[in-house]
Amino acid sequence: MTSEKAWRADVYVALKAGVNDPQGLAVRDGLHRLGYDEVSQVRVGRYIQVWLEAPDEEAAAARVREMCERLLANPVIEEYRFHVVRA
């Protein structure tokens, strides 16, 4: 019986290029009001940390990819990347 190990996945979810980003626009306007005129664009996404058990890194990554596809990211408008480390 393989022993289960603890892993942490750091998942980064961002809007696909070309998708309207009202939150990014609001943050950019806020930065401009604070005097950061050198900022040309802002895009806001999600940074999700998931702690899970899995026998090895490959198994952990496979499950995290499934979680991204089914819940953590909206495949229509978002793209994601992640990496897995021992917790």
Next chain:
Amino acid sequence: MTSEKAWRADVYVALKAGVNDPQGLAVRDGLHRLGYDEVSQVRVGRYIQVWLEAPDEEAAAARVREMCERLLANPVIEEYRFHVVRA
């Protein structure tokens, strides 16, 4: 006159340990309902990309640190890290 260059900062904002994370709890419950019982904890933060002009990397990083302290992160409940790359 030093020429301005284009940079991109990738900023990761996460709740400080111990701070209540209702969003993380909701995502964890969602993953459990989809059958991912091996997930013990989820924390949700923000992944913010900022495009800006600056004469060099050090100047860009100094400005981004100010932006984090003043707008992008809430210092009371959040912590942030970022890295700067040429855009």
